[in-house]
Amino acid sequence: MRSDLHQPAAHRDFLHCLDRNHIRLDVQHDADEVFLSVLNLIQQQMDHRDLALEVQNLYKISLETQLRCLECSSVQTRSTFLLSLPLHIKEDHNSLEACMASFFEHQELRGTNSCFCPQCGTRKPSRQGVKLLSLPRILCVQLKRFRNMQGSTRKLDCRVTFPENLDFLEILREAFSRNFSQEECKYSLYAVVVHCGCATFGHYTAYVRHRVNRRWYYADDSHVEQTSWQDVQTAYGGRYRGTAYMLMYRRDSKEMDQQPGLSG
Template sequence: MSYRWSFFSLRLPTRLGMRGLPNCQLSCCVNTLLQTFSATWELADLLVKWEAAAGSGNVPLQLKRVLVAMRGDPSHPAPHRDFLNCLDRNCIRLGIQHDADEVFLSILNLMQQQMDDKDLSLEIQNMYKISVETYLQCLRCNSIQTQNSYLLSLPLHIKEDHNSLEDCMTSFFEHQELTDINCCFCPKCETKRPSRQGVRLRVLPHILCIYLKRFRNMRGSTRKLDCSVTFPETFDFSEIPKEAFSADFTQSDCRYTLYAVVVHSGNSVCGHYTAYVRDRVNKHWHYADDSHVQQASWEEVQKTYGGHGRGTAYMLMYRRNTKEEFSG
């Protein structure tokens, strides 16, 4: 647990579960993701095990150093400048506004590519990996083609009115009818036929990252959807329709608890990222806006559901409950 001096008192330390990170050349997006990575204590624990060779351009090595520093003495600045420079050398440029989900996926992929311990890098990726089965069913002969793949974040489409996370999840797993010019080739019929296409869950990860698709291209320009998307502190996948699961889905622990929220303020042209994260020990919420850190409440997190002129939730990080937490 780290300490940070209260803004209002230089004598009394305030116990907080987060450390602020100064904004360096439009780094709010990366700063916010570092807060979520720090709150993902499983990731930091795995990186600490890694005996990495020196390398200023090695993203997982620099990430390891930042996360260790963020756990340490607050009088020593966290070396996130080195991490930012490392990302810049890996084509995530400083001085440019970035999309948080794209940077998040880039960091995970760079860790997979640049770690020399492939077993450990696979363990990190598996922590986030959402295994899915895509299927294509011919509506004429009913033959089905399937393919297994994976996602590292779950992209959920939202409607331009009120949404709930449960509704967005249900919509994601609903099948689509492909007809007319969208007909697909059926190997059994040996011609294009109307088809039904969909996605089913095979394996749920330990850390579930959900990406709310708030940016939409319309008439050649991109705009942000500020509409409401409600989300719970605890989400149980067993409550969504059974059609969302593949035949070989066997997991019994499907209950998840929210521990981090990436918030976007502004519009598609000019925006700013902040984060809410939940303390591992006392379960209290904290808020980080670059170098400014303060305690928060669940009611404040709920204000990010949506609304014009408000910061809106953009990415949600859920952790699968352990059996002890689930039974408790």
């Protein structure tokens, strides 16, 4: 159970900083868009360019897109990166692991979706796949709950389960590129951004896990209180409940595992 004692946390300076950088406080925002905007502002305003790049690299997911022509079998590849992983969810029960596997599934592109093949010299049916080149120290995941349908946006409150600990070697080994050389692929959940409300109106709260004492805390505006993993799981989704919208996982490190009091 949560404690009844609410502890205020300073937040107004941060909000005023957002407002001065044209992220207005009196309008509805998308949490993922604000997150990416803050990263972009850090890059623009930091004088130390190497340090700004290091901040970006904390979240950088490096990908390799492969496009194979279904007629001549030629392959085009290009490297790209994301700062958050956008995962589509079904209007039913979902799991984070299944959503990730779906993101890396091959897709056939035909008809109007056909791509230009340099070998054939014209647009041809093709198969597109995405492979992982590297994973970041902090993996940010966006659950795409907002869907545009017939000109209007609605929110999907369906259930999406997510684990407290994630091992990419177990769930996504086939999504690794041959150039993937990372050894540490285990992650621990440390933050969940929750959205309450509908597509046009709502409120964001967050669950955050303390890195030292490993306890979970619930933040609602300036109020912070201790909570539990069982309470975090209520954000899986369901009607009339707040639903997880963004997940942040931190890559496990041997240094952290070896510190006293951090096991388990």
